[in-house]
Amino acid sequence: xxxxxxxxxxxxxxxxxxxxxxxxxxxxxxxxxxxxxxxxxxxxxxxxxxxxxxxxxxxxxxxxxxxxxxxxxxxxxxxxxxxxxxxxxxxxxxxxxxxxxxxxxxxxxxxxxxxxxxxxxxxxxxxxxxxxxxxxxxxxxxxxxxxxxxxxxxxxxxxxxxxxxxxxxxxxxxxxxxxxxxxxxxxxxxxxxxxxxxxxxxxxxxxxxxxxxxxxxxxxxxxxxxxxxxxxxxxxxxxxxxxxxxxxxxxxxxxxxxxxxxxxxxxxxxxxxxxxxxxxxxxxxxxxxxxxxxxxxxxxxxxxxxxxxxxxxxxxxxxxxxxxxxxxxxxxxxxxxxxxxxxxxxxxxxxxxxxxxxxxxxxxxxxxxxxxxxxxxxxxxxxxxxxxxxxxxxxxxxxxxxxxxxxxxxxxxxxxxxxxxxxxxxxxxxxxxxxxxxxxxxxxxxxxxxxxxxxxxxxxxxxxxxxxxxxxxxxxxxxxxxxxxxxxxxxxxxxxxxxxxxxxxxxxxxxxxxxxxxxxxxxxxxxxxxxxxxxxxxxxx
Amino acid sequence: xxxxxxxxxxxxxxxxxxxxxxxxxxxxxxxxxxxxxxxxxxxxxxxxxxxxxxxxxxxxxxxxxxxxxxxxxxxxxxxxxxxxxxxxxxxxxxxxxxxxxxxxxxxxxxxxxxxxxxxxxxxxxxxxxxxxxxxxxxxxxxxxxxxxxxxxxxxxxxxxxxxxxxxxxxxxxxxxxxxxxxxxxxxxxxxxxxxxxxxxxxxxxxxxxxxxxxxxxxxxxxxxxxxxxxxxxxxxxxxxxxxxxxxxxxxxxxxxxxxxxxxxxxxxxxxxxxxxxxxxxxxxxxxxxxxxxxxxxxxx
Numbered sequence: 001x002x003x004x005x006x007x008x009x010x011x012x013x014x015x016x017x018x019x020x021x022x023x024x025x026x027x028x029x030x031x032x033x034x035x036x037x038x039x040x041x042x043x044x045x046x047x048x049x050x051x052x053x054x055x056x057x058x059x060x061x062x063x064x065x066x067x068x069x070x071x072x073x074x075x076x077x078x079x080x081x082x083x084x085x086x087x088x089x090x091x092x093x094x095x096x097x098x099x100x101x102x103x104x105x106x107x108x109x110x111x112x113x114x115x116x117x118x119x120x121x122x123x124x125x126x127x128x129x130x131x132x133x134x135x136x137x138x139x140x141x142x143x144x145x146x147x148x149x150x151x152x153x154x155x156x157x158x159x160x161x162x163x164x165x166x167x168x169x170x171x172x173x174x175x176x177x178x179x180x181x182x183x184x185x186x187x188x189x190x191x192x193x194x195x196x197x198x199x200x201x202x203x204x205x206x207x208x209x210x211x212x213x214x215x216x217x218x219x220x221x222x223x224x225x226x227x228x229x230x231x232x233x234x235x236x237x238x239x240x241x242x243x244x245x246x247x248x249x250x251x252x253x254x255x256x257x258x259x260x261x262x263x264x265x266x267x268x269x270x271x272x273x274x275x276x277x278x279x280x281x282x283x284x285x286x287x288x289x290x291x292x293x294x295x296x297x298x299x300x301x302x303x304x305x306x307x308x309x310x311x312x313x314x315x316x317x318x319x320x321x322x323x324x325x326x327x328x329x330x331x332x333x334x335x336x337x338x339x340x341x342x343x344x345x346x347x348x349x350x351x352x353x354x355x356x357x358x359x360x361x362x363x364x365x366x367x368x369x370x371x372x373x374x375x376x377x378x379x380x381x382x383x384x385x386x387x388x389x390x391x392x393x394x395x396x397x398x399x400x401x402x403x404x405x406x407x408x409x410x411x412x413x414x415x416x417x418x419x420x421x422x423x424x425x426x427x428x429x430x431x432x433x434x435x436x437x438x439x440x441x442x443x444x445x446x447x448x449x450x451x452x453x454x455x456x457x458x459x460x461x462x463x464x465x466x467x468x469x470x471x472x473x474x475x476x477x478x479x480x481x482x483x484x485x486x487x488x489x490x491x492x493x494x495x496x497x498x499x500x501x502x503x504x505x506x507x508x509x510x511x512x513x514x515x516x517x518x519x520x521x522x523x524x525x526x527x528x529x530x531x532x533x534x535x536x537x538x539x540x541x
Numbered sequence: 542x543x544x545x546x547x548x549x550x551x552x553x554x555x556x557x558x559x560x561x562x563x564x565x566x567x568x569x570x571x572x573x574x575x576x577x578x579x580x581x582x583x584x585x586x587x588x589x590x591x592x593x594x595x596x597x598x599x600x601x602x603x604x605x606x607x608x609x610x611x612x613x614x615x616x617x618x619x620x621x622x623x624x625x626x627x628x629x630x631x632x633x634x635x636x637x638x639x640x641x642x643x644x645x646x647x648x649x650x651x652x653x654x655x656x657x658x659x660x661x662x663x664x665x666x667x668x669x670x671x672x673x674x675x676x677x678x679x680x681x682x683x684x685x686x687x688x689x690x691x692x693x694x695x696x697x698x699x700x701x702x703x704x705x706x707x708x709x710x711x712x713x714x715x716x717x718x719x720x721x722x723x724x725x726x727x728x729x730x731x732x733x734x735x736x737x738x739x740x741x742x743x744x745x746x747x748x749x750x751x752x753x754x755x756x757x758x759x760x761x762x763x764x765x766x767x768x769x770x771x772x773x774x775x776x777x778x779x780x781x782x783x784x785x786x787x788x789x790x791x792x793x794x795x796x797x798x799x800x801x802x803x804x805x806x807x808x809x810x811x812x813x814x815x816x817x818x819x820x821x822x823x824x825x826x827x828x829x830x831x832x833x834x835x836x837x838x839x840x841x
Contacts, residue, residue, distance in 0.1 A: 058660045065651035072713025076684030354823035358791045359812045366584035374586040467677040518680035529675040
């Protein structure tokens with residue numbers, strides 16, 4: 001009795017969970033993302049198979065974690081790799097289909113266009129509107145044309161909802177409810193005469209201009225029941241429009257106004273005429289290894305890239321070496337059994353590691369301020385000097401290393417302490433009899449024993465600092481700027497901050513180049529990780 | 542000089558060095574505290590504020606207060622933050638806690654399969670997980686942006702500028718934690734689980750009822766490490782979260798320090814307020830962490 005009930009409950013729960021997912025999958029398919037929809041469907045089917053079939057038992061444990069890993073690690077990696085072979089920047093941002101769509105939605109007002117007066121109503125929801133169009137010059141005028149036009153114009157300006165039932169020859173076209181600002185440019189709304197007349201009063205012309213609605217309305221196109229397209233032509237008027245570009249059979253676009261013919265040019269990523277005249281915005285396009293070759297051939301990229309490359313390695317190595325040296329020294333010192341209060345010292349020494357790093361880094365940014373910071377105040381009072389931490393590239397680099405030493409030594413100290421404690425104390429007794437000094441002890445006995453198990457930690461530290469984005473970005477943001485570069489590169493930038501700036505903090509938004517550098521970075525760090533793995537496995541066995 | 546006095550001088554210098562070193566290490570904390578209680582916005586420079594004012598604290602806590610807006614005329618105005626900065630702290634805690642629990646769930650189950658079960662390409666998958674994770678999150682931002690934009694079309698509550706979207710991205714970073722937990726599982730003998738299996742327990746029951754309770758320490762370590770790393774994460778949050786009320790602590794704190802105008806006072810108050818609980822948590826959990834770090838040997 002209970003077993004079937006339990007089974008029934010299980011299945012209905014599963015159905016409850018799966019139905020929304022299938023619905024989303026359906027929505028995805030309906031919105032034209034065929035590839036993504038197939039991908040999601042495949043994942044759903046795999047998921048159902050794994051959890052319903054006993055053969056997939058192991059994968060029940062792996063599926064959720066690996067799914068997250070696949071979507072948010074592997075996919076971004078592949079996507080970045082793919083972008084690195086494309087021209088993809090602020091000028092060539094959209095897909096070719098989107099650019100073609102934008103061109104084809106451009107309209108112009110032909111000769112003899114029909115004009116419409118309009119009323120706009122705000123619905124209860126603040127950003128939702130409805131629009132009502134009325135023909136200004138109805139084609140077969142029953143009365144003298146001028147009069148009607150005037151009359152209707154007058155009526156418009158003071159008409160209210162009660163005046164809605166219009167004379168039969170003066171048809172109103174009513175839009176569905178829409179939102180301003182429009183989500184997509186040149187959205188087409190289909191009007192008809194049967195829609196319900198909106199309630200309340202239309203907005204006065206003052207409300208329209210104050211809310212900048214006349215600007216937002218330009219992004220909206222209305223379609224009349226006879227399939228004519230109507231767009232805003234002046235503050236008070238809509239008029240019939242015609243598309244500027246029409247698609248020809250061979251895939252080119254023809255301009256209806258001046259007869260120009262443009263074709264997409266995959267080399268430049270623009271729609272161009274025969275003469276090479278560019279029209280509209282650019283689109284993403286495949287360029288092969290061009291982004292990679294730019295790194296070694298383009299002077300404006302090559303020079304800063306080479307310097308940043310060298311600094312990144314130097315920074316990562318020195319950070320690793322200094323933090324290790326200080327951490328090791330403190331760990332050895334605190335292993336000295338004769339020293340009192342070791343526990344107390346150790347707790348305080350871990351402090352820099354306990355505070356969230358970004359807060360410390362930002363604080364140091366203030367402390368190293370050339371004019372007002374604590375460091376220069378201290379140095380000024382003691383030695384009467386005030387180093388230019390912010391404008392001298394070498395001092396800025398020194399500052400970065402000092403701050404990173406502060407941030408990084410506690411971790412090294414913790415690990416070194418762990419390793420030191422595993423060394424048998426007996427070995428020191430032998431050397432104590434010899435009367436050797438602590439330094440010789442350390443060099444001849446401790447270091448050779450502690451260093452091998454530390455190798456993976458050192459490699460990990462190198463790899464971590466190699467991509468230590470927060471430190472550089474929050475401390476100097478790459479400043480001071482590199483002279484003679486393209487204006488993006490800074491003297492203290494490391495590759496990862498440089499790449500971030502290339503993609504996100506620069507008007508060029510060069511995603512293609514940024515992705516190429518990202519790919520190179522990944523290869524370097526990937527090799528380090530692999531080496532590390534070999535070392536760890538080596539020391540474990 | 543005999544051996545004993547030599548040892549004594551050495552001890553004296555060791556203490557002197559450690560005390561001076563610790564004083565030096567602590568100055569940043571002291572200057573930040575001083576700066577948060579100062580009047581006006583000065584870069585952290587003094588150990589003690591010259592003129593004590595609670596304005597920055599009031600601002601950060603969202604309490605309306607009077608502040609001089611024009612130094613020459615002495616004109617004052619009542620100031621209240623549009624987005625109360627303490628909200629960023631709450632956002633950070635919320636996202637980090639949820640993401641860390643998610644990480645425990647995802648990496649714990651995966652680690653169990655890797656440690657206790659046999660399947661095709663197990664070793665290769667493990668190696669692949671570790672190496673692929675080396676791809677820095679910062680550089681995948683273009684892709685993250687595209688993914689969230691896409692998800693947002695179908696589920697706006699998980700798209701761009703949402704905490705759920707950011708949490709989803711954070712959940713991708715499981716592999717290091719899988720390695721840590723798997724390493725710990727492997728140090729636990731399988732004999733108890735095996736005898737439970739003989740008594741009729743399913744692998745899932747063995748996992749939940751036997752292995753999990755024995756692995757509590759490593760789960761604590763993973764939780765704390767991932768919590769701290771998510772609290773500090775800046776680049777992804779700064780691109781995904783676009784409006785002030787959604788920001789995390791790292792994004793919000795940095796927003797006080799524009800290039801043109803650095804509001805050190807407000808930054809300091811926020812830093813002290815949010816830094817203290819995290820630091821205290823860390824010091825309390827230190828013992829766990831030290832063992833976890835030395836065992837795993839992997840940071841971040």
